[in-house]
Structure formats: C-alpha cells, structure tokens
Amino acid sequence: MKIAVVGTGYVGLVTGTCFSETGNEVTCIDIDQAKVDSLKKGKITIYEPGLEPIFDRNRKDGRLKFTTDLAEGIKEAEVIFLALPTPPGEDGSADLKYILGVADQIGKVLDHYAVIVDKSTVPVGTAEKVHAKIAANAKVEFDVVSNPEFLREGVAVEDFMKPDRVVVGTSSDRAKAIMERLYAPLVRQGNPIIFMDERSAEMTKYAANSFLAMKITFMNEMANLCELAGANVDNVRKGIGTDSRIGKRFLFPGIGYGGSCFPKDVQALGKTAQEFNYDFKILKSIMLVNEKQKVKLIPQVKEYFNGDLKGKTIALWGLAFKPYTDDIREAPSLYNIKALKRAGAKVVVFDPEAMNNVKKEVGKKVKYASNMYEALEGADALMIMTEWPEFRTPDFSKMKDKLKNKVIFDGRNLYDLHEIKAQGFEYYSIGRETVK
Numbered sequence: 141m142k143i144a145v146v147g148t149g150y151v152g153l154v155t156g157t158c159f160s161e162t163g164n165e166v167t168c169i170d171i172d173q174a175k176v177d178s179l180k181k182g183k184i185t186i187y188e189p190g191l192e193p194i195f196d197r198n199r200k201d202g203r204l205k206f207t208t209d210l211a212e213g214i215k216e217a218e219v220i221f222l223a224l225p226t227p228p229g230e231d232g233s234a235d236l237k238y239i240l241g242v243a244d245q246i247g248k249v250l251d252h253y254a255v256i257v258d259k260s261t262v263p264v265g266t267a268e269k270v271h272a273k274i275a276a277n278a279k280v281e282f283d284v285v286s287n288p289e290f291l292r293e294g295v296a297v298e299d300f301m302k303p304d305r306v307v308v309g310t311s312s313d314r315a316k317a318i319m320e321r322l323y324a325p326l327v328r329q330g331n332p333i334i335f336m337d338e339r340s341a342e343m344t345k346y347a348a349n350s351f352l353a354m355k356i357t358f359m360n361e362m363a364n365l366c367e368l369a370g371a372n373v374d375n376v377r378k379g380i381g382t383d384s385r386i387g388k389r390f391l392f393p394g395i396g397y398g399g400s401c402f403p404k405d406v407q408a409l410g411k412t413a414q415e416f417n418y419d420f421k422i423l424k425s426i427m428l429v430n431e432k433q434k435v436k437l438i439p440q441v442k443e444y445f446n447g448d449l450k451g452k453t454i455a456l457w458g459l460a461f462k463p464y465t466d467d468i469r470e471a472p473s474l475y476n477i478k479a480l481k482r483a484g485a486k487v488v489v490f491d492p493e494a495m496n497n498v499k500k501e502v503g504k505k506v507k508y509a510s511n512m513y514e515a516l517e518g519a520d521a522l523m524i525m526t527e528w529p530e531f532r533t534p535d536f537s538k539m540k541d542k543l544k545n546k547v548i549f550d551g552r553n554l555y556d557l558h559e560i561k562a563q564g565f566e567y568y569s570i571g572r573e574t575v576k
C-alpha cells in the first residue's frame with residue numbers, strides 16, 4: 141500500500157518506518173528542511189532503541205522516502221497519516237493549528253480518494269473539524285479516521301509493531317477495510333483492532349493517558365502516606381499489583397510523571413470537561429499532586445544541609461523524563477535544577493542520552509559531567525532523577541570516594557534499603573523509611 145505520514149517526529153518517524161517494514165511504500169513529510177535532509181542522508185533524528193536498523197534497511201530498499209513537499213508526498217497515497225504536534229494552547233487545551241493547517245493544504249491538492257488518519261492526540265470532535273477543512277476545497281471523495289497512537293518513547297518500535305490493541309474510529313466501511321488491511325500484519329497474535337465511532341476513539345486516547353497518570357499519581361500519594369505511617373510503598377505496590385484487577389504496571393512511585401504527553405493530555409482533557417461544563421475533579425487533583433511530587437525531595441535536601449544550599453554542589457544522575465530516551469520535555473530533572481539553583485546550589489549533571497537537549501535548554505547554569513562518577517567528584521550530595529539501568533548497580537566504593545557526604549536522595553527507588561545501609565549511606569527515597 142502507498143502511504144504518507146505528515147509530521148516526522150517521534151510518532152511520525154516510528155509510524156512511517158514501521159509501516160515500511162511491513163512492506164508499504166511510505167513517504168514521510170515534514171516542514172523542517174534540516175530534519176528531512178538528515179533523514180534523506182540516512183541520519184536518524186531521534187533516539188529510539190531498535191528504530192535505526194529498520195529505518196536503514198527500508199530507506200536503502202527504497203520503501204521509505206522523505207520530502208518537504210506535501211503535494212508530492214501524498215501523491216497516490218491511499219492513507220495519509222497526520223502525526224503533527226498538538227501542544228497546549230494558551231488556555232491549556234490542545235492547539236489544533238498544525239492539524240487544521242495541514243488539513244486545509246490537503247484539501248487543496250488531493251486528487252484521489254484517500255483515508256486521512258488523525259494519529260495525533262486530538263480532542264473529541266477534531267475528526268469533524270478536519271473533515272470540514274478538507275471538504276472546503278476537495279474535489280474528490282475522502283474519509284477522515286481517528287487512529288490514536290499508544291506507543292511509549294523508548295520502546296516505541298515494540299509498542300508499534302506489537303500493539304496491545306489498535307483503536308480506529310470511523311463511520312466509513314471503505315476506510316475501515318483499508319485500515320484493517322494496513323494493520324493486519326501487526327495484529328496477527330490476536331491483539332484486536334477495535335473499531336468505534338470517531339468521537340469515542342478520540343476520547344479513548346485521553347482516557348488512557350489520564351488513567352495511567354492517575355495510577356501513578358495514586359501511588360505517589362500512597363508513597364507520601366507510607367512515609368508518614370511507617371509503611372514501605374514497594375511492599376504495598378507488590379501487595380496490590382498482584383491483584384489482576386489492579387495490575388502490576390504503572391504502579392511505580394517516584395518524583396512525578398513527565399514527558400510530552402501525560403502532562404499536556406491530562407490538562408487538555410480537563411479543558412474538554414470544562415467546555416462541556418463538567419467538573420472533572422480527579423483530573424485537577426492529578427495535576428496538583430504531580431506538580432508537588434516533582435520537587436518532593438528538595439525540602440529533604442535543604443533540611444540535610446540545615447536549610448542552606450548556598451555554595452553546596454548537588455550532583456544529578458538522570459535528566460531524561462524516563463530511561464531509554466533523550467526527551468526532556470516536562471522532565472522532573474528540570475524542575476529540580478531550577479529549585480536547586482534558586483536555593484543557591486551549584487548543580488552538576490549526567491545523563492547517558494539527554495545531555496545535549498539539556499544544554500540547549502539550561503545552558504551554562506549547570507556543569508556537565510562526562511560520566512556518572514565524574515558528576516560526584518567533590519559533590520556534597522547525589523540526587524537521582526531517572527532510573528537508567530546503569531545507575532541501578534553502581535560501584536558504591538567509588539561513589540563514597542568521590543562524594544563529600546555519603547548521602548543520596550533517590551527519586552526512583554533504585555536501591556535496596558538493607559544494601560544501602562550496609563554501604564553506609566544516608567538514603568532518602570520515595571515512600572520508604574529513611575536510612576541514616
């Protein structure tokens with residue numbers, strides 16, 4: 141099948157590459173000339189484990205192409221994906237200017253029947269708006285389908301190629317048959333394509349992200365309570381996660397959720413509720429709790445240094461909003477850097493993948509170490525922001541040699557309490573007893 145993907149970011153590049161892998165002829169379109177030039181030369185523009193070999197193979201075989209020209213890119217395409225940004229607008233609702241702008245352009249150049257697919261996360265009612273924009277100029281038949289994406293950064297290829305489910309919102313039998321054919325190679329193991337109406341598909345995406353954000357937030361609040369009540373949240377997590385009605389995943393407490401999606405999507409769903417005059421109370425709590433949770437360790441750091449961080453150097457391990465990505469959008473690390481700097485501390489950071497992105501955002505306000513141990517050289521304390529695997533089993537003796545004070549503030553609960561005690565560290569984590 142010939143397909144086009146408009147927007148070649150995290151979702152667009154993964155979608156285009158994976159569909160070329162299943163034998164389709166794919167053209168990825170982006171307005172960013174530098175991005176397209178780089179991709180044409182075979183240089184991948186995002187860090188996503190497992191993507192590069194598939195990208196290389198299909199590009200070399202001619203099944204994966206790139207262009208900045210929308211009209212050329214969508215020529216003869218049976219399916220046109222929109223994988224465009226939907227950032228929060230000024231009031232927090234999803235800004236549809238990219239989606240509707242491209243829909244307008246498509247309407248002007250489309251010269252054959254095509255299924256236009258909303259892959260971006262868009263509020264309920266967007267498919268109708270996209271349809272109207274295209275219809276204003278189109279001289280041919282077309283269908284607009286909602287097909288939200290559930291991939292996670294860092295495991296995007298696996299999530300895309302083996303999705304738990306595919307959600308397709310459409311009222312057109314013709315579009316349904318085309319989507320069924322396109323997705324058939326990805327649902328061979330019985331994972332379903334769930335067909336529904338467009339509005340429900342759009343709502344499903346926000347419901348999924350908000351529910352997951354709620355699950356994490358519930359555990360973060362539970363962790364805070366466990367600390368006060370002398371319980372261990374890791375035990376509680378195991379105790380409830382084994383109940384299949386609750387499930388083991390997304391129960392890990394920490395210093396809040398970040399990333400490009402949970403924060404913006406919870407907020408956008410709140411805006412949708414407001415539009416319909418519905419007071420969605422849980423959403424408000426999720427946002428409030430998460431904001432506080434991100435800097436939860438800061439008061440403990442301050443207290444350790446008797447309220448004064450001036451002149452102290454704090455080392456940060458982990459900057460990305462989660463492991464296996466270089467993405468720092470809404471990362472808790474950024475909030476902690478800001479809080480530490482505001483309190484007068486010096487900050488030295490290390491992350492295996494996200495250093496360049498942080499340099500662009502934070503510049504010379506912090507020092508950049510070339511490895512995890514260098515970051516500890518002469519530092520007064522260590523804070524852990526991201527659970528990169530290499531931080532899980534560190535050389536504790538090396539750490540003790542380099543750190544001025546044997547103290548760790550761990551926002552991701554990486555270490556066993558007995559082990560850390562035996563190593564002689566003072567250790568603050570989330571929802572567990574403090575080791576002194």
Ligand SMILES: NC(=O)C1=CN([C@@H]2O[C@H](COP(=O)(O)OP(=O)(O)OC[C@H]3O[C@@H](n4cnc5c(N)ncnc54)[C@H](O)[C@@H]3O)[C@@H](O)[C@H]2O)C=CC1
Pocket residue numbers: 146147148149150151152169170171172175223224225226238241242259260261262289290291292293400401
């Ligand atoms: N990042 C993620 O893990 C996931 C994101 N989503 C949703 O997918 C959508 C896209 O997200 P990302 O891929 O992360 O965004 P992104 O910012 O990484 O990529 C968007 C791309 O669109 C391009 N673009 C902007 N205007 C354009 C235009 N007029 N014509 C052609 N290209 C244009 C940009 O240059 C950029 O390369 C959002 O709605 C997001 O909420 C959904 C699931 C997962």
Ligand SMILES: O=C(O)[C@H]1O[C@H](OP(=O)(O)OP(=O)(O)OC[C@H]2O[C@@H](n3ccc(=O)[nH]c3=O)[C@H](O)[C@@H]2O)[C@H](O)[C@@H](O)[C@@H]1O
Pocket residue numbers: 261289290291292293294349352356389390391392393394395396397398399400401402461462
């Ligand atoms: O719409 C999106 O963009 C995507 O948003 C999330 O994916 P992603 O943001 O890539 O990352 P997650 O693995 O979900 O993690 C999000 C945040 O939650 C935090 N988290 C996750 C799980 C957990 O148990 N505890 C926890 O604090 C992570 O540290 C991270 O900051 C969803 O998991 C995807 O299904 C969805 O497609």
